[in-house]
Amino acid sequence: MDDFADLSTFQPGQLLARGVCRHLITYDFVCVEELTPTRGRRVDVMALGPKGEIWVIECKSSRADFMSDGKWADYLDWCDRYFWAVDQDFPVDLLPLDTGLIIADAHDAEIIRMAPEEKLHASRRKVVTQKFARHAARRAHVARDPGAPVWGGML
Secondary structure (H helix, E strand, C coil), X not given: CCCCCCXXXXXXXXXXXXXXXXXXXXXXXXXXXXXXXXXXXXXXXXXXXXXXXXXXXXXCCCHHHHHCCCXXXXXXXXXXXXXXXXXXXXXXXXXXXXXXXXXXXXXXXXXEECCCCCCCCHHHHHHHHHHHHHHHHHHHHHHHCCCCCCHHHCC
């Protein structure tokens, strides 16, 4: 086994997110999962690149999962590039062509189609970067001290 994670406890979308995060490390991106950019919305993966670029990746494990997601367009305002991450059996013809495409599994991923770039405004970039940093710091704190109180009970 290549690591110590018990993958049997992961949901299908979490397995995709894991592979995406592992792959993006090779591009010098750091990732957080399940970040809330705004009230009522939670992205599967947000990635921060070495030049401050922000990518959002939504992981879809099935056709039904994709078809039931009507909120994905709301995430476009929170990133420079937007991607879908799906497994190799996903019907990719369902996905909008003006978004990025990543094929993933629990161990790795590959960018099949680069998402078009729509640069964030500087003030929005600052807000997103701060949310990213605070989310990552909370996650690190909870990993280090699992019994510690977490503001609002949220990660």
